[in-house]
Amino acid sequence: MRRSRFTVASALVGALALFTLAGCTTDPSVTAPTDDAGGDTSNEEEVEWFDQALYDEQDAQRGIAPEGPEDQPWLQYIDAEFVDTSEYASDGAKKGCFANASISNPWRQTGWITFNEQLKVLQDSGAISEVETRDAQDSDDTQIADIDYFIEEGNCDFFIISPNSTAAMTPAVERACDTGKPVIVFDRGVQTDCPVTFIHPIGGFAWGIDTAEFLIEELDEGATVVALRILPGVDVLEQRWAAAEKLFDEAGIEATDYFTGADPAEIKSIISDALATGDVDGVWMDAGDGAVAAIEAFEDAGVDYPVMTGEDEMSFLRKWEETGLTGLAPVYSNFQWRTPLLAAEMIFAGEEVPSEWVLPQSPIQAGELGEWLALNEGMPDGHYAKFGGEDLPGYPTVWEDRIIP
């Protein structure tokens, strides 16, 4: 009797341990599978994340000079096919409804602040009366309910949707389209082309190519690279790694990948262990969150800094400058948070917009580091250098104080 009690207890603990160690499921920042590269992802059940056609397309887009206003990257576009929006043209201030996936990571928080500052400008100009926002807190179910609520009782003139995941959100986005009101999707995509415009930076493969090419160029064949990945199954992240892994393999770089959950303690332990087994020449990250912990692990071990790719988050840029390591900051353009509101303004003015609005996405190179640091001098560590809000009225205090609306 006693023994069976204990066995039950052990099983319970074992189950708890599994639950914990596979713990990403409890992570509030978990994002379900997403797609940031167009509504043409038809291979949902495919385990392999590599997609040659998409890879080639994004590889090519990296080299294309974007069109549009020179000093406003959030209005620039690559490879655009314009759609006519005259059917939506109408006067007066419009009410927007924004179904947001979450603001649970510093990238989304920075963008959310920028979004609200852009909104103020458009409210002042009389284009938009208000935007009602519902935050799905990384939950597909919540976001579907949010979208349905907007359709039923939101009294919305237009919809902005930043999907939590691709497949799950598709039917809800289609229902929003069925209302006949313009729908604008940004960041991650959906599997339908019913939205008027889908706004996103080039994408994950471009990120992977930029970063891998940089490491391959800086390192010799046979060099060891530690790849720190946040979590599996999120296709915007998986595509970054799929591209990088392919290029590392081809170049003979020994890259080992680890899932970290962006937990700096875990990152530090992983790097320490890697350093204990041998030299680590490079560090590749699928997102910059936790980059500082990775660099500190090298400091604690008393070895030379690695060649490293992080992200344009200020914490990494500052540490990069401070340590003088050889680095690159890939960018998943944060300024895209301005574009949906501006697109709404254009749509109601009857101006044509790109049906797939591919924004520029260019990494910060060592040569530009000083410039970006100076531009964002008072900004907090979680701020993203290419947030693109310098001309908005709240600049810089709103971002400096990180007032999350």
Place this chain on the structure above:
Amino acid sequence: MTATTTERTNAEQTSFGQRLADFGRTLVSPRGAVFLLLALLLIAITVLNPNFADPGQFIRFIQRTAPVAIVAIGQYFVIVGGELDLSMGSVVTAQVVIAGNLIGDDAANSLPVLGLMLVFGALIGVVNGLVVTMLKVPSFIVTLGMMLALLGGVLFWTGGAATGNPADEFREIGRGGIRGVPVLDIIPWSVIILAVALTAAIWFGRRPFGRSIIALGDNATTARYAGMRSSLVTISTFVISSLSATVAGVLLVGYAGVHPSVGRGYEFIAITAVVLGGVVLGGGRGWVVGAAAGAFALEALFTLLNFAGVPSTYRDAVQGVIIIAAVAYAATSFGTRRRRGRSETSLRQGGEGPTDPMPDAQPAPHIPSTQRADTTPTKGGS
């Protein structure tokens, strides 16, 4: 059996030779299994990577295990007292975020904020303990609620994203140490704090109050009949666990930095460590050193998988299976040991005498009804 008849310790009656033999038995006994497992893991790591045995490397390993070991020590007191504390991980997270947000770049804030963190930690323990004892809500539910409340609070405060790291001076506690030490190169503060915590825990466990915790976990009814103020004991165990989570938070904010994911899952890792250390869920049995060793074994397992190059996609699964196997081994050998232990006892002593069948295996061998617990459920409500 009452508490008074067991005041004499068996250790006093045992000769040195017997103690040595008992020590050998302890190693293969379930209570010693965790040390055996830890040794095996460390040997495996050293085989894969001989650098690991270098004292400088090894002390770093202890440094990074310190936070989770301290959490396991705190959890030990709660579990051995018959409860569970699921809020520890979120206390760590909350403390990390408090340190990051309130200290900021100003090192002068370090001491006041440290004080605040300790008060906050103690307060959470008191609330957990009060709800468990006064409102009679199972601790599983209370601390689960506390976990969610704290995580929600952190989410509300930070929006779920990292803020800046606190001043380097504060982070020195978890990151730095005494440098220039021969052989070791550095003695991290974490290691010293862990040593102090473990020593204090062992000492505390031998004090009457520490024994009361075990007695309470073993049989709450008996403990109350014996005149114990059980509410006070339970509340103290929750305060100990929250404070140990606070200390772990201070170390982690130094070691790793501020991120809402720091501390995530620590409550389960700590519970696993405690059970791996031979502590019985439900209370009444266990050794705090075993709990700490359990934490080291788990961290060693993580390191072993890193060194062995297990692919990232299924390393969680490998880790989980090994943990289940280890806990299951402890459970089975407990069963065997108990059956064998009973017959041995009857042979040696001609029946169930007051002497404990596993003297040194039990750091608190004189706890009432350990033997009785072999035949009846711990909380049989006698």
